[in-house]
Every structure is written in structure tokens, then in C-alpha cells.
Amino acid sequence: MTEPRDAYRHFHPITTRWADNDAFGHINNVQYYAFFDTAVTAWLIARGFLHPTEGDIVCFVVETGCRYFRPLAFPEPVTVGMRLEKLGTSSIRYGLGVFGAEGPAAATGHFVHVAVNRASGRPVAIPAPLRLALTQL
Amino acid sequence: MTEPRDAYRHFHPITTRWADNDAFGHINNVQYYAFFDTAVTAWLIARGFLHPTEGDIVCFVVETGCRYFRPLAFPEPVTVGMRLEKLGTSSIRYGLGVFGAEGPAAATGHFVHVAVNRASGRPVAIPAPLRLALTQL
């Protein structure tokens, strides 16, 4: 069910925070989505494909999901693995895995973006440069 | 795809927070899972089925997912609808919907708990009183 590191192509390191741990002393299930959101957004921003306040195109999140295999806890840092799972005309499905210091993914998930026009909010075709970068992910 | 309020049986009101809005000015996709987590946990705590630090049984989250249909934004309050979707020997699948002031669900999702022994972390059968309460959800 879980997956090894080599099932992913790009890796984004994230430091955990004290308040990520909930009352059970483990990183709360919600925070894994902050890890996904951060890894995907950082990848897009670093390549110039997304900007919070500029550009014609923004990406809306339309679906996310996560399966949890073993608990993680602050202060252990995590690494998010990313890969492309599906590329449609306007939509991108990323596959994601959250790794602790060692072992297979503690959690795996997916994250679906739809490219939309910033002003209208209507779906638009994924621009060619982003499409090319994604096919290499 | 989305669902009306009457597709849910129990409702939990949540006030939104300024920082729920991300740089796009909408409630960030991650926060919907905080809404799910809060609604489910509040339901269990209010009925005496879960306690952060006491009791033999705790619930581990093993899978979650969400589909987003339209954006919401602070300061609008939300309501989370809950229903039972599946009840196994040790596992509970809740169906959840996040509603704004009006209209069908802005997002729908699911949340799967497994009852485990607090000390061993091993799955245990869901106790009869919790099973009964769930079948009425």
C-alpha cells in the first residue's frame, strides 16, 4: 500500500512544527495536506509557473486525498515526494508521499489542480511550458 | 457531484479565521480537513466516546479525501454535515460536507477512523455503545 522513495521523482524537504502534533502527540492528519500543498506550490513557483498575485493563470485545487500508514511526530523533519499521475487539458493530478527520516512513505496522497484564468475563474488549457515541465516530473 | 444539506444527518457549525484564507483570498484547501477533523472529533467527545488523554480506545485516521466545488472565504462561517458511510469491525467511514451560508456543499469528503487500543496501537472492535450511536448518524 505504501511506497518507497524511488516511486517519486522530485523531493521537497519540510521542517515540522511543535503545533503540528495534536493531542495524541503525532502530526495531525490535516497537516499532511499542508505538506502536499507546500510541495506542489513550491515546485510551481520555483519554475515560474505560479505567482500569488500576478499572471493570467492560477491553479484551483479540486480534489485531494491521503492514506496514512504510520504516525510521524515533531521534531522529525519530513520530505515530500512528488510525481505526475495524470495530465489532462486543464487538470494536473500529482501523486505525493510523505517520508520521515527512513523507510517507505508514512502517508501517500494525491492533489488535483485545474488551471483557471485568474479573472474569470474559468478553466484554461495548461500552457505548453508547464505541460513540458510536468511530463518530466 | 455536490450534495444538499439533507444528505447529512448531523451538523457542526465552525467559525472561519482570517488566516484560513490563503494568498488567493479563499479558504485554503487544507483547512477543509481541519473542519472535518473538528466535526468528527467534537461529535465523539460530546458523546463520551473519545478523550484526548484518557480511555482505552483512541481513533487513528487512516484515510481522508475531499472534492472542492466552489470557494469559500473568511469571514463567512461554515457548517459541516456528517453522516455514517460505512461501519466495519474496527473502522468507521464518515461522509462530510462543508456548507456556506446557503446552497449545496462547497466541498464534500470522507474521513476513515480505526479504533485502536491506546497502549498497543492495535485495532480493536468498536464498542457497542459507539456502534449504536454511529448507526443513528
Next chain:
Amino acid sequence: MTEPRDAYRHFHPITTRWADNDAFGHINNVQYYAFFDTAVTAWLIARGFLHPTEGDIVCFVVETGCRYFRPLAFPEPVTVGMRLEKLGTSSIRYGLGVFGAEGPAAATGHFVHVAVNRASGRPVAIPAPLRLALTQL
């Protein structure tokens, strides 16, 4: 050191969330600032003095502080009390108190906004309508 409810003029109710509780089972110290931020921002938005993406003026936070008197915990809801503490040409100091279901403030704090031009980020005089509303707070 702490203060009663009648030391405040405006009240903003906030529902707590499961993940507000940290590994010690109490609402984490950080979240009190989310309560302050939410109460102040909601007050400004509700009166038309602040908009996330429109208007010439935005408010930058330049100083905040909090003293904690007793722990609170999810699922208990909280109420934030607000008052004006100091009004300068461009700056506003709010006094804030976080209340549980009963008793004096569990925490008290302050929050200092400076009105700035959205484009330049330079301080501007607080507009007369906002100044008037603040003096009644």
C-alpha cells in the same frame, strides 16, 4: 492581572478546532493570536474598513503580545473581547481578551495595526470614518 468581560466593548465568538490543542492537550499558545487576528479583522471587514483584495488602505500588523492565565481546550468555544487602547495618526492599538465559557479572561493581549497605502506600503492617516468607529470601540 487578568480582566473581566466588562473590560471589553465588542465580542467576537470563535469555535475551537481539534488541532488547536497541542501535545499537552491545551489550546496552543500560537492560536490565541489567530483568535486576536480574526476578531480584529472581522470587525474591520464587517464595517467595510478592510478588504483582502480591494481598497487603497490595508492594515499591517506591527506588534502583538499575549499573557496567558489559564489553559483552554477544544471543544470549548471561546469569545474574544476587544477594545481600543490607543489611537495614533496611522496606528491603532487594540486590547484583547480571550474568554472561555465562564470566568475572567484566560489570556489578554494587544494587537497594533498601522494603516498603509496598499500600493506603496507607506503609512497613511487613518480615514475619518474608521477613526470614528474606533473611538466608539
Next chain:
Amino acid sequence: MTEPRDAYRHFHPITTRWADNDAFGHINNVQYYAFFDTAVTAWLIARGFLHPTEGDIVCFVVETGCRYFRPLAFPEPVTVGMRLEKLGTSSIRYGLGVFGAEGPAAATGHFVHVAVNRASGRPVAIPAPLRLALTQL
């Protein structure tokens, strides 16, 4: 008002997250306290002075504060500088600074812990090994 890096003795690196940015596109004022809380707690845990669920002594946060000098934004990572500012019988005041990639502190603050008995919640004297480690901070 702000301070250079060499005003601090210990440094804790933190990766920022997409959702740290609020609707103004900057790291929200609240998150600086998550940075403080994380740096202090990581320092204590790494040296064996704090454990979420074990040990006779826990630390309660009784006061925090922050002044903000310039905005920071995801995806820029931050570094938290720490120093001891005051050491009482049961209380510890840490001085903290949040640094971006370059320049003086974008924000400075303080964080006051009181050592308490885990069971009673009553203040206790800071144990000698922790006192020694703090005097070297």
C-alpha cells in the same frame, strides 16, 4: 529596533508553507509565534529537557510578544535566532528573532516559559542541568 544575527546564540531553520501566507500574500503575523514555539521546543527536546508525554516537568507558556519590521513570504525559508534573556527560579525568558535569507531580523520577540510539575501544574524550580544549558544559550 531590529537586530542582527549576531545578537542571537542558537539558530533553528524553518521551512515556510504555502498557507503561512495570508490574503495579503505575506506570512501571517500569527505564524511567527509558531516559529518561536517550534524553535524553543526543538531546543528543549533535542537536549532531553522536554518530552510531550513523559517526565515530571513540562513548560507552560505564560507570555509571548512580537514586533514586526518587514514582511516575509513563502517560499522563502526562515531562521529563528534564540538567546536567553532572563532566568528566574521557575521562569525562562527567551529572546527570539526571525530572519529571512539576508538582512537583520524581520521580526523580534520574546517567549516566557514557566517550569511546572506535569501532574499538579504548580511551578517548580528549573532543574540544574536545564539551568546550566540555558546559561550557555
